[in-house]
Amino acid sequence: MRTASVFLLAAALFAISCSHGTTASDPSLLQDFCVADKTSQVRVNGLACKDAKDVVVEDFYHSGLHLAGNITNKQGSAVTPVNVAQIGGLNTLGISLVRIDYAPSGLNPPHTHPRSTEILTVIEGSLLVGFVTSNPENKHFSKVLGKGDVFVFPKGLVHYQFNIGTTDVVAIAALSSQNPGVITIANAVFGSTPSIPDGILTKAFQVEKNTVDWMQAQF
Structure with a gap:
C-alpha cells in the first residue's frame, strides 16, 4: 500500500508540474497554419485565424526585402520588418525577420525585444555589435562582425549594432516571435x-x- 501511495503522489506531482509547464509557454500548433485575419474584430494574444478555405498562397509571401531602407536619418540606420503585419501566414508560427541597413557610422541604438531572441547575419560590410546582461552583473559582450558572420542577442537583453566601416552595411536578423516588439x-x-x-x-x-x-x- 505504501508503495502504491508513493507512486500516486509522484504521479500527481508530475501531472501538476506538466500542467504548470504547459501554461507557462505558447501552446503547440493545433493545425497546419493560422493565417491572420486582419479584418477580424476578435482580440486574442495574436490574431484571429482566417477561414482555411479563404487562404491563398500570397498569405505566405512578401516581396521587397532586396530594397535598401532609408538611412538618411539621425541614427543612420533603417529597419525593414517582415513580421505578421507583412505575412499573415506567420501568425502563431513564432518567427519573423528584419533587414537592417546602416550608413557609415550608422547605429541601431541600444534596444530590447521583449518577446524575442534575435540572430543576426551580416550580408555586406562590418559591424560592431554587443549586448549587456541583466543586473547586477551588467556584463558587456561585444564583437566585430564581418560578411557572413552571425551573432545572437538573447531575449529581452539590451543590444546594439554600429557600422564601424566606411561603406554601407546590410544585415538580416531572424527573431523568435511573429511580433517581437522593440x-x-x-x-x-x-x-x-x-x-x-x-x-x-x-x-x-x-x-x-x-x-x-x-x-x-x-x-
Whole structure:
C-alpha cells in the first residue's frame, strides 16, 4: 500500500508540474497554419485565424526585402520588418525577420525585444555589435562582425549594432516571435508621453535637470 501511495503522489506531482509547464509557454500548433485575419474584430494574444478555405498562397509571401531602407536619418540606420503585419501566414508560427541597413557610422541604438531572441547575419560590410546582461552583473559582450558572420542577442537583453566601416552595411536578423516588439532605450526614457518626471531622471542618471531637459528635447 505504501508503495502504491508513493507512486500516486509522484504521479500527481508530475501531472501538476506538466500542467504548470504547459501554461507557462505558447501552446503547440493545433493545425497546419493560422493565417491572420486582419479584418477580424476578435482580440486574442495574436490574431484571429482566417477561414482555411479563404487562404491563398500570397498569405505566405512578401516581396521587397532586396530594397535598401532609408538611412538618411539621425541614427543612420533603417529597419525593414517582415513580421505578421507583412505575412499573415506567420501568425502563431513564432518567427519573423528584419533587414537592417546602416550608413557609415550608422547605429541601431541600444534596444530590447521583449518577446524575442534575435540572430543576426551580416550580408555586406562590418559591424560592431554587443549586448549587456541583466543586473547586477551588467556584463558587456561585444564583437566585430564581418560578411557572413552571425551573432545572437538573447531575449529581452539590451543590444546594439554600429557600422564601424566606411561603406554601407546590410544585415538580416531572424527573431523568435511573429511580433517581437522593440523598446529603444533612449526613446522610452527621454521620449515618453507624458514625460517621466525630471526628478526621477536626474536621480536615476545622476545628472542636472538641464541635462535631462536637453535629452528630452532631442526626442
